Amino acid sequence: MAIPLSLMLVIAMLFLFSSKISSESDTLTQLQPLHDGATLVSKEGTFELGFFSPGSSTNRYLGIWFKNIPLKTVIWVANRNYPIINKNTSTYTNTNTKLTITKDGNLTLLTANNTHHWSTNATTKSVNAVAQLLDSGNLILREEKDNTNSQNYLWQSFDYPSDTLLPGMKLGWEVTTEALNLNRYLTAWNNWEDPSSGQFAYGVARSSIPEMQLRNGSSVFYRSGPWNGFRFSATPIPKHRSLVNLNFVDTTKESYYQIFPRNRSLLIRTVVNQTVSTLQRFFWDEESQNWKLELVIPRDDFCSYNHCGSFGYCAVKDNSSVCECLPGFEPKSPWTQGCVHSRKTWMCKEKNNDGFIKISNMKVPDTKTSCMNRSMTIEECKAKCWENCSCTAYANSDITESGSSYSGCIIWFGDLLDLRQIPDAGQDLYVRIDIFKVDKYGSKKVMVVVASIVSSIIAMLVVLKFVYWRNKTKFRSEVIIKTKGKTNESEDEDLELPLFDFDFDTIVCATSDFSSDNMLGQGGFGPVYRGTLPDGQDIAVKRLSDTSVQGLNEFKNEVILCSKLQHRNLVKVLGYCIEEQEKLLIYEYMSNKSLNFFLFDTSQSKLLDWPRRLDIIGSIARGLLYLHQDSRLRIIHRDLKSSNILLDDDMNPKISDFGLARMCRGDQIEGTTRRVVGTYGYMSPEYAIGGVFSIKSDVFSFGVILLEVLSGKRNKEFSYSSQNYNLIGHAWRCWKECIPMEFIDACLGDSYIQSEALRCIHIGLLCVQHQPRDTDTTSVVTMLSSESVLPQPKKPVFLMERVLVEEDFRQNMNSPTNEVTISELEPR
Numbered sequence: 001m002a003i004p005l006s007l008m009l010v011i012a013m014l015f016l017f018s019s020k021i022s023s024e025s026d027t028l029t030q031l032q033p034l035h036d037g038a039t040l041v042s043k044e045g046t047f048e049l050g051f052f053s054p055g056s057s058t059n060r061y062l063g064i065w066f067k068n069i070p071l072k073t074v075i076w077v078a079n080r081n082y083p084i085i086n087k088n089t090s091t092y093t094n095t096n097t098k099l100t101i102t103k104d105g106n107l108t109l110l111t112a113n114n115t116h117h118w119s120t121n122a123t124t125k126s127v128n129a130v131a132q133l134l135d136s137g138n139l140i141l142r143e144e145k146d147n148t149n150s151q152n153y154l155w156q157s158f159d160y161p162s163d164t165l166l167p168g169m170k171l172g173w174e175v176t177t178e179a180l181n182l183n184r185y186l187t188a189w190n191n192w193e194d195p196s197s198g199q200f201a202y203g204v205a206r207s208s209i210p211e212m213q214l215r216n217g218s219s220v221f222y223r224s225g226p227w228n229g230f231r232f233s234a235t236p237i238p239k240h241r242s243l244v245n246l247n248f249v250d251t252t253k254e255s256y257y258q259i260f261p262r263n264r265s266l267l268i269r270t271v272v273n274q275t276v277s278t279l280q281r282f283f284w285d286e287e288s289q290n291w292k293l294e295l296v297i298p299r300d301d302f303c304s305y306n307h308c309g310s311f312g313y314c315a316v317k318d319n320s321s322v323c324e325c326l327p328g329f330e331p332k333s334p335w336t337q338g339c340v341h342s343r344k345t346w347m348c349k350e351k352n353n354d355g356f357i358k359i360s361n362m363k364v365p366d367t368k369t370s371c372m373n374r375s376m377t378i379e380e381c382k383a384k385c386w387e388n389c390s391c392t393a394y395a396n397s398d399i400t401e402s403g404s405s406y407s408g409c410i411i412w413f414g415d416l417l418d419l420r421q422i423p424d425a426g427q428d429l430y431v432r433i434d435i436f437k438v439d440k441y442g443s444k445k446v447m448v449v450v451a452s453i454v455s456s457i458i459a460m461l462v463v464l465k466f467v468y469w470r471n472k473t474k475f476r477s478e479v480i481i482k483t484k485g486k487t488n489e490s491e492d493e494d495l496e497l498p499l500f501d502f503d504f505d506t507i508v509c510a511t512s513d514f515s516s517d518n519m520l521g522q523g524g525f526g527p528v529y530r531g532t533l534p535d536g537q538d539i540a541v542k543r544l545s546d547t548s549v550q551g552l553n554e555f556k557n558e559v560i561l562c563s564k565l566q567h568r569n570l571v572k573v574l575g576y577c578i579e580e581q582e583k584l585l586i587y588e589y590m591s592n593k594s595l596n597f598f599l600f601d602t603s604q605s606k607l608l609d610w611p612r613r614l615d616i617i618g619s620i621a622r623g624l625l626y627l628h629q630d631s632r633l634r635i636i637h638r639d640l641k642s643s644n645i646l647l648d649d650d651m652n653p654k655i656s657d658f659g660l661a662r663m664c665r666g667d668q669i670e671g672t673t674r675r676v677v678g679t680y681g682y683m684s685p686e687y688a689i690g691g692v693f694s695i696k697s698d699v700f701s702f703g704v705i706l707l708e709v710l711s712g713k714r715n716k717e718f719s720y721s722s723q724n725y726n727l728i729g730h731a732w733r734c735w736k737e738c739i740p741m742e743f744i745d746a747c748l749g750d751s752y753i754q755s756e757a758l759r760c761i762h763i764g765l766l767c768v769q770h771q772p773r774d775t776d777t778t779s780v781v782t783m784l785s786s787e788s789v790l791p792q793p794k795k796p797v798f799l800m801e802r803v804l805v806e807e808d809f810r811q812n813m814n815s816p817t818n819e820v821t822i823s824e825l826e827p828r
C-alpha cells in the first residue's frame with residue numbers, strides 16, 4: 001500500500017516539475033528581464049509577448065500577438081514610434097535588447113548602451129512590481145502580491161492601445177482619480193511594415209453626446225452618429241446575427257465602448273487600417289485558417305464626412321453619392337456646398353410657416369452643437385426645439401423599444417452637418433423647415449397627394465407630398481409635413497403619414513419574378529410572396545388580384561392610412577407599388593408564419609405553452625383594440641382569423657391584412673354591405689346572414705380565435721363525437737359543466753391553470769354570444785387583464801353556419817391549401 005502511494009507521489013512531483021519547466025511563463029519579475037528571442041505566453045496560451053520585425057523590416061519592436069494561430073497577427077506594439085534599429089541584417093537576435101522592470105516599478109525597454117527606448121510611466125510607486133500577460137491580451141503591471149484586482153493595476157497596455165481593439169478593452173475616455181484624462185483610441189499603423197502611428201485614428205469624440213469618430217489627422221473622416229440604444233446610429237447592421245455584443249457606457253466620469261464576442265472561444269479583433277482608410281472587424285475562421293471580415297466602417301466610399309455641407313444630405317444613387325438639400329432649403333450657390341433657407345424672409349415661430357418635417361432613415365447630424373435629455377419624450381423634445389429659435393432639428397436619442405414608443409431627446413442648434421440617408425439604418429430626424437416653401441417645392445415636383453383631414457377640434461390642413469427624390473428610387477422615400485395648429489399649440493396634433501414607394505423592378509427582383517418558390521401562401525385578395533430587398537431586408541409582398549382593386553387614388557389613400565397604423569401587434573405595412581395592372585402591398589416579413597401553422601399541427605403546437613397562449617390572446621386583443629379604438633381610423637378588420645395572425649421571431653403575434661377590405665372595396669362604412677367578405681367559421685351570424693358588420697363582428701372572430709388558441713382545434717373542422725356541435729358549442733358545454741380539461745388542447749397536459757382556462761373560455765363565449773353581444777374590444781382587453789366578475793354568457797348559436805354557407809364550406813374544405821379562405825357570398 002505504501003509503495004504505490006509514494007510512487008504516485010514521485011510521479012506526480014516529476015510531472016509537476018517537468019510541466020513547470022516546459023510551460024512558458026506569463027510573468028516577468030524584476031530579477032528576470034525578457035531578452036530579444038524569449039517570450040511571455042499568457043496562461044491559456046492565447047497571446048504571446050516578445051520582439052518581432054514586421055514584414056521585411058529589420059527594426060525590432062516589442063509587441064503582443066496571437067499565439068495559437070498560424071498567421072502572426074500583432075495586436076499591440078510598445079515602442080511603435082521608437083524602433084530598435086537593427087544594423088546587423090543577418091540576424092534579428094540582439095541579446096542586448098531587453099525588457100526589464102525598474103526599481104521604481106516601470107517597465108522599460110533597454111538596448112545595448114542602456115538607452116531607454118520606451119518606458120511606462122506608472123503613477124503609483126511600487127515595491128515589488130511584476131508584469132503579466134493576461135489571456136485577454138492585456139499586459140499589466142501590478143504589485144506582486146496583488147494579483148486579482150484590476151483596479152489596482154499600476155499600468156496596463158489596454159489603456160494605451162495600438163491599432164487593435166480586443167474584446168473587453170475599453171475604447172474611450174475616462175476622468176481618472178488623479179484628474180488625469182485618459183483617452184484610449186486606436187491609431188493605425190503607417191503601413192503593414194511600419195507600426196509607427198499613422199494618420200488614421202478611431203475613438204470616442206468628446207462632446208455632450210459622444211460619437212465614435214474615425215479621423216484622418218486633425219480632420220474628421222467619418223462619424224458614427226450617437227449611440228441609439230442598440231448601436232451607433234449609422235453603423236451598418238450586419239447581415240447575419242452579429243458575432244459580438246456591444247456595450248456603451250456614458251457617464252460624467254467616463255465614456256467608452258466595448259465589444260464582447262457572443263462565443264467566448266471566438267477570436268475577434270477590430271483594427272484601424274490606414275491602407276484602406278477603414279475600421280475593420282475580423283474573426284478567426286478555423287476552417288479556412290484565416291481572418292474573416294465581419295464589419296467595415298465606413299460602409300462605403302460614398303458620402304465622406306459632411307460631403308454635402310450644412311442642411312444638405314447625402315444619398316447613394318446609381319453607385320454614386322448625390323447631394324440634396326433638405327426640403328425648404330436650396331443650394332447656397334451653384335452647388336458649392338451646403339444649403340440655405342429658400343425663402344430669405346422665413347421667420348422662426350411664424351404661424352403656418354415654421355414647422356417640422358420628419359425624415360426617415362437618416363444618419364443624424366454631427367452632435368458637436370447639440371444637447372441631450374434622456375428622459376424627455378418626443379413631444380417634449382419638439383416643444384423644446386420649437387421654443388428656441390436656434391434649434392434646427394430634434395430626434396429620439398434612444399430607439400430601443402420601450403412600450404411602443406422611443407424615448408429621449410437630442411436637439412441640434414445651428415447648422416446641421418454630415419446628414420446622410422441610409423436605407424437600412426439611421427433613424428427619424430425632425431428638421432425645422434419653412435412649410436410654406438415646402439408646399440410649393442413639393443407641388444413643382446412629381447406628384448402630390450392631398451388629403452385633408454378635418455379634426456373637430458382643430459381645423460388642419462395636411463399636405464402630403466410624394467417626393468421622388470429626383471426620380472423614382474428603389475429605396476423607400478418618405479416625407480411628412482407637420483403643421484402648427486392655428487390655435488392652442490398644446491392641443492396640436494402631429495400628423496405623420498409615411499409614404500413608401502417601391503419600384504416594380506425592385507419587387508420583381510426581390511421575389512425572383514414572383515416565383516412559386518417564393519410564394520408564402522394565398523391569402524385574401526391575392527397570393528403572398530417572400531422577397532429580399534437589395535439592402536438585405538426581408539419583405540412579404542401581397543399581389544392583389546387586379547379585378548378586386550378600386551381606383552388608383554383611393555387605393556393609395558387607403559395604403560397611406562394603413563401604413564399609419566403602427567402597433568406592436570400589427571404587421572407593419574412598408575409600402576406599395578403600382579405598375580399598370582399590378583398593385584402590390586409590401587409588408588414586413590414574419591419568419592414564423594401564422595398562428596394556424598402552429599396551432600393546428602400536432603408537433604408544432606407543443607411550442608405554444610400555456611403562458612405563451614395567454615400572451616398571444618392578450619396581444620391579439622390589444623392589436624384589435626388599437627385598430628378599433630386607439631388609431632384614428634377605427635378600422636374594422638372583417639377577416640380576422642388564425643391564418644391572419646402572423647408570428648415574429650419571438651413568437652409575438654401580429655395581425656395582418658387589416659384594412660384590406662377597405663382598400664380593395666372602398667365600401668366599408670359601418671352598416672350593410674352588398675358583398676360579404678370574410679371567412680367561414682369566423683363570421684358572426686349577423687354578418688354572414690345580413691351583411692351587417694360592425695366592430696362586434698370582429699369581436700366575434702376574435703372569440704373564435706381565442707377558442708382555437710385554447711383548444712388547438714379549428715372551428716370549422718371540429719365536430720364533437722358525431723353530434724352537430726362545432727367548437728363554439730363544445731366550448732359552451734365544457735364551460736357549463738366546468739370541465740376545461742376537455743376543452744383545452746390535450747398537448748398542454750395539465751400545465752395550464754384551471755381558473756385561467758375557465759375564465760378564457762368564458763370570455764370567448766361572451767365574444768361569440770349571439771344576441772345581444774355587449775362585449776366590445778375594450779371590455780375584452782379589460783376582462784383579459786383583470787379578475788373582474790364576468791357576466792353570464794348566453795347560449796351561442798352554433799349550428800346555423802352549416803346550413804347557411806354549405807356551398808362555400810365544401811369548396812374551402814376541398815381546396816388544397818388551407819389559405820384560400822376568403823369567400824364572397826351574396827346575402828340572401
Ligand SMILES: *[C@@H]1O[C@H](CO)[C@@H](O)[C@H](O)[C@H]1NC(C)=O
Pocket residue numbers: 088089090091
Ligand atoms: C551579425 O550577426 C552574426 C550572427 O549572429 C554575427 O556573426 C556577426 O558578427 C554580426 N555582425 C555584427 C556587425 O554585429
Ligand SMILES: *[C@@H]1O[C@H](CO)[C@@H](O)[C@H](O)[C@H]1NC(C)=O
Pocket residue numbers: 111112113115
Ligand atoms: C548607443 O549610444 C549612442 C550615443 O551614446 C548612439 O549614437 C547609438 O545609436 C546607441 N546605440 C544603439 C544601438 O541604440
Ligand SMILES: *[C@@H]1O[C@H](CO)[C@@H](O)[C@H](O)[C@H]1NC(C)=O
Pocket residue numbers: 120121160
Ligand atoms: C505617459 O506616457 C504616455 C504615452 O505612453 C504619454 O502620452 C504621457 O504624456 C506620459 N505621461 C507622463 C506624465 O510622462
Ligand SMILES: *[C@@H]1O[C@H](CO)[C@@H](O)[C@H](O)[C@H]1NC(C)=O
Pocket residue numbers: 104105106119120121122123124125126
Ligand atoms: C515611471 O516613469 C515615469 C517617467 O519616467 C516617472 O515619472 C515615474 O515616476 C515612474 N514611475 C514610478 C512608479 O516611479
Ligand SMILES: *[C@@H]1O[C@H](CO)[C@@H](O)[C@H](O)[C@H]1NC(C)=O
Pocket residue numbers: 189191192271273274275276
Ligand atoms: C489593411 O487592409 C489591407 C486590405 O484588406 C490588408 O492587405 C492589410 O494587411 C491591412 N493592414 C493592416 C495593418 O491590417
Ligand SMILES: *[C@@H]1O[C@H](CO)[C@@H](O)[C@H](O)[C@H]1NC(C)=O
Pocket residue numbers: 199216217277
Ligand atoms: C487624409 O488627409 C491627408 C491630408 O491631411 C490627405 O492627403 C489624404 O488624402 C487623406 N486621406 C484620405 C483617405 O482621405
Ligand SMILES: *[C@@H]1O[C@H](CO)[C@@H](O)[C@H](O)[C@H]1NC(C)=O
Pocket residue numbers: 263264265266286
Ligand atoms: C464557439 O466557437 C468554437 C470554435 O469556433 C466552436 O467550436 C463552438 O461550437 C462555438 N460555440 C457555440 C456555442 O457556438
Ligand SMILES: *[C@@H]1O[C@H](CO)[C@@H](O)[C@H](O)[C@H]1NC(C)=O
Pocket residue numbers: 319
Ligand atoms: C459600383 O462601383 C464599383 C466601383 O466602381 C463597382 O465595383 C461595383 O460593381 C459597382 N456596383 C454597381 C451595382 O454598379
Ligand SMILES: *[C@@H]1O[C@H](CO)[C@@H](O)[C@H](O)[C@H]1NC(C)=O
Pocket residue numbers: 373374375376380
Ligand atoms: C430633462 O427633461 C425632464 C422632463 O422634461 C426634466 O424634468 C429635466 O429637468 C430635464 N433635464 C435636464 C438636465 O434638462
Ligand SMILES: *[C@@H]1O[C@H](CO)[C@@H](O)[C@H](O)[C@H]1NC(C)=O
Pocket residue numbers: 387388389390391413
Ligand atoms: C437657445 O439655445 C442655445 C443653445 O443652448 C442657447 O445658447 C440660447 O440661449 C437659447 N435661446 C433661448 C431663447 O432660450
